[in-house]
Amino acid sequence: WTWPNPQLDELESQRYDRVGYNARTMTASVKPCTRFDFGVSGGRSNAADWIRTAYHDMATFDSGAGTGGMDASIRLERDRPENVGDAIANTLNVANVASNRYVSLADELALAALIAMEECGSPQIDYKGGRVDATVANVAGVPQPQDTLDSHIASFARQGFTQEEMIGLVGCGHTFGGTQHEFFPDIVPPISDPSNTPGQVLFDTTGATFDTKVFTEYLDGSTKNPLVVGFNDTTNSDKRIFASDNNATVTKLSDPGTFASTCASLMARMFNSVPKGVTLTEVIQPLPVKPHAMQLIHGNGSLVQLSGEVRFWNMQENPQRTVKMLWADSTGTQCSNCSATLSHATNQVSTFTVGNVTSMWYSFMPPTANLKSSPIALDDSQSIAKVWFEVDEGDGKPVTQDQGGAGFAVQDNRLMVSNNTCMAFPTKVVIAAAVRTGSNPKRVYIKADGFSAMNGSSISLEAIPATQTYDIPQPSSPQTQGNYDIWPLTLSASNWTNGPFNIAADFDDGTVETPFIVQPQYPSCLGGSVASSVSSSGASAGAPTATDGSSQSGAFAVFSALAL
């Protein structure tokens, strides 16, 4: 795929931007892997909860009928005996905040389990997005410890897994976590230990690590797995499952390499078990060069600010390196002076855990206290259709990064976010669109990410992401800046979700949208009313154009003045 693709861009960031600069939030909750955020751990971990929850969401899958599977219906099935415990609620609390219009809650549940596995020792697992959140519960069907071996084999067959794959999948899951007295008193006897109030007994001696111990300790007889050596043989489901082919599969999977590759493949299949009619994306691969939070903000007069960053995947620090961004107008020709040298600070580094891949981030301008990335200034009479990069490692032989000649497309056509936008939630929320004068949109509106149900200010555990739209009425006498009209809308704190948003406009020939940015950074509010900060004269501010290192500071000075 080529950038931009809003859905794949967002899935890719959530999947690969793990640790360090611009990291997404989920990974921190499994660092370290033993971390548990919901009371006394006693060996419980967020990582184990996330993996169990994904399995319980999938386990309703009927591969023949194409119903159930990974569809986040688990949020509506928490009261069932087969889903006893608080693991599911704990997982939903982390997953729902990360979900949005491009990453469904079901995508998030799969991703949480995948992140838990990869952060805690598994090899890389293929990840696709595009799951659709169910609106009603599925037919029950999660296997339980007291069920017979025959019923487990039949249950996994319905889910699309053979007996051998069942043994593998249970081992891949039960290398994490254990069984707790609190919710399974018939399996685990009470434990009088203040550091283990849940009464958790682990499946293996390394409860927060992806390794073969769940099988090797079973084979060497040292296992304490409560589903193998539990006092109540009726609930020793792991024992029956592991022994069901005379330990052939368990023995095979005791080899770490075989275990790792088998689990990566089984877990990917588990995540991709989706209802009929749902089409998943391709396997999400990291983009080698990826703009981040890149957008144009229409400012005072005819000033247009290009802000953002770019991530270079699998790149090491090199103080001799220079990175230039170049851009071209809508005719495709590079205008003179349309280039800027990008900046990089030593903290602008991120890592991806599997293989310890390092990425370097470069800003369109030096990071400041207020803004991660400051803008490059353009004039709105000058179009900008695409950007590309030149990376010189210090050998004077710059390498062009332009997605095979396509460049990185920038949408500057008829709609931008105006810098009259002021996001001082909950005191003040003003969103202003800059619409090219004379372009005559049929409708201009805000698309704001929120959730289908709230519990006061928290997201309800039954919620899925829901986009809300707010129409921006056409101003009766449009305020003009440069070549654009400003369409502002003031929102009250009570009906604003404070999530990511973008602006859309319907024209006769289709809809145009501003980029979707999860954590947008806007100039601090200008103060006063929106109207008072808008010039109605349309006079150009004579914006400077960034050309190289020296004139960047000129552009930055303009920006600072605006941000006061």
Ligand code: HEM
């Ligand atoms: C016959 C199939 C299965 C049965 C009967 C079963 C049963 C159980 C039980 C009774 C627990 C204890 C939960 C608690 O104490 O809160 C548990 C935990 C767990 N299960 Fe399974 N399970 C099965 C398959 C799987 C599969 C296929 C996976 C994942 C691929 C999985 C992942 C987990 C994880 C990670 C935990 C630990 C949760 C924690 O420590 O909080 N299970 N399982």
